[in-house]
Amino acid sequence: MSEDLGITVKRDKDMSEWYQQVVLKAEFADYSSVKGSIVIRYWGQAIWEAIHDFWDPIMKSHGVKNHYFPLLIPEGLLKKEAKHFEGFTPEVAWVTMAGKNQLEERLAVRPTSETIMYEMFSKWIKSHRDLPFRANQWCNILRWETKMTKPFLRGREFLWHEAHTVHKDKKGADEETKWAIDGYARIAEELLAMPVIRGRKTDSDKFAGADYTYAIEALMPDGKALQMGTSHMLGQNFSKPYDVKFVGVDEKWHHAWQTSWGFSTRAIGGLILAHGDNKGAIIPPSVAPVQVVIVPIIFKKTDEDVLSKCKEVEIRLQNSGIRVELDDRDEYTAGWKFNHWEVRGVPLRLEIGPRDIKEKKAVLVRRDSGEKSEVSDMYVEQAVQEGLAEIQAELFSRGKKNLEENTVVTESLEDLKKAIKGKKWARVPHCGEEACENALAEKVEGGPRVIPFEQEAVHNNKCINCDKKAAYWVYWGRSY
Ligand SMILES: [Zn+2]
Structure with missing residues (x-):
């Protein structure tokens, strides 16, 4: 590599x-x-x-x-x-x-x-x-x-x-x-x-x-x-x-x-x-330009058999409406190809070698978890479709977890400061006045991001920064 x-x-x-x-x-x-x-x-x-x-x-x-x-x-x-x-x-x-x-x-x-x-x-x-x-x-x-x-x-x-x-x-x-x-x-x-x-x-x-x-x-x-x-x-x-x-x-x-x-x-x-992760991008299957890449595991003697099997599986996956690419370039090793597609975030990789053909199976590898599984040749289409759906759901639930774990709900200015320092954002009560918003931005890094549609009662009824009555909860944090 x-x-x-x-x-x-x-x-x-x-x-x-x-x-x-x-x-x-x-x-x-x-x-x-x-x-x-x-x-x-x-x-x-x-x-x-x-x-x-x-x-x-x-x-x-x-x-x-x-x-x-x-x-x-x-x-x-x-x-x-x-x-x-x-x-x-x-x-x-x-x-x-x-x-x-x-x-x-x-x-x-x-x-x-x-x-x-x-x-x-x-x-x-x-x-x-x-x-x-x-x-x-x-x-x-x-x-x-x-x-x-x-x-x-x-x-x-x-x-x-x-x-x-x-x-x-x-x-x-x-x-x-x-x-x-x-x-x-x-x-x-x-x-x-x-x-x-x-x-x-x-x-x-x-x-x-x-x-x-x-x-x-x-x-x-x-x-x-x-x-x-x-x-x-x-x-x-x-x-x-x-x-x-x-x-x-x-x-x-x-x-x-x-x-x-x-x-x-x-x-x-x-x-x-x-x-993404340390290896590169991870693209949700719904938008992935290539959802599954087939990498032939080739040894000199058997390469014809392996390539024709890969071609067959490629066509079967295409016919099931899956965006598939067969990486049959012979100038690169399998390991080089794994890396090439991992950086790009292709959700699934299917490896087929001479032993797999003998045993009527293939190896399916998930980009999000690195998890490998053996799938029967008969059910490759189904296994790929299930894998794609699982990855789509897993990425969303990871995002949800990130959102929950990094949202601090607080009515205290000190806790807001701590949250921002700790690379989180916070949901805080605010009076809604622009001068107070600017004053808060002087004290705490970041700014008002969004006033969520879903609002609940404010416990102490007060703005996080002044003595006025809170008008709403607002997400406060740094932004791109
Ligand atoms: Zn205020």
Whole structure:
């Protein structure tokens, strides 16, 4: 096994270095010559496509229609909603030149597409019969990050989908905002095997121009939270400046109620961090580009028999709908191949050698536990399917355990400090005032992550940081 192929640093010793090695060596991504813009390689792209293939049909059956809007947004258009413009200004990249000529009006490279979409919505939507209206696009986004960038987790250019919906009343928009965040929780939990907390962002943290923002947050093994998807209730904040209105049943004009929601390639980084181990990535079977790899154990005399058996099993697994790859490269040893697929996190490995053929069996190895079992040739398909289901469930329950063991519930400031030092996050009561939130952030590392939908009574009734009455429980911690 060659040193530079495997991961050379322990995950809990230096998670940041471990993460970068996994991203590069497993070929999820590579660095480009533009800082903060990564190349998403086939292994990362396949996971993004699996997320797309899960979520796109769910959106469509909900009435969302796919579009594509332009990359460039004229400054005048971006400026129309003042808070939105102010919020995004520090991160916007501008096109100011065309060839040798200065442009009359500079053009923003989209940091998000509310403004360019809503100009069109105002043309297309005329009547209450046009509502609800739901448009989506899968596209790239550019936000000029000034913080340290990290592949997938924090970058300047990334991929996402952004859906934008229009409703005739507040109720419709409220329900839509909730529907979207529940959907994102399904992507995280069912597909990526990552348990999340659903809730609302505090006002200091909401989307620029929104009435409120819902988010899902996952807890990474280093105690930092990762925001994985957001859904914004925009109220009438955009429909007024962008003139998105409709004639109601009362035959009068009304400004519409709007939502927007997005999910990005950041989730791929979350998945790597959440499930990996010292050997590399572990990919949940639901999104694994290869679910099982067949490695022939070859000795000179019998290699023809072994290879034809492997080929047969490959076809049988394909016919059962399993994503399988036969690694029959003869320039590499079996041990080299084991390492190659372990770094990439392929959930199952099937080894077939001459003795296995004689005994009508194969050896199945789990990536998550390293556990080996002998499976009868007759039942290979069934054994692989069961193994995949078990790994999917095991990864989710490990995540759940990590979340439970590293969440401290406390009403004491000292315990909160201890929790953050101990690489955990905490659920604490807070008064909900921004000044107090800022004051707390001065005392304790991290910040408010999410106000969970599920709230219970606060025992002493007081904010963790001041004498005011607590308004809610909030998760407090460090974040990516
Ligand atoms: Zn307070």
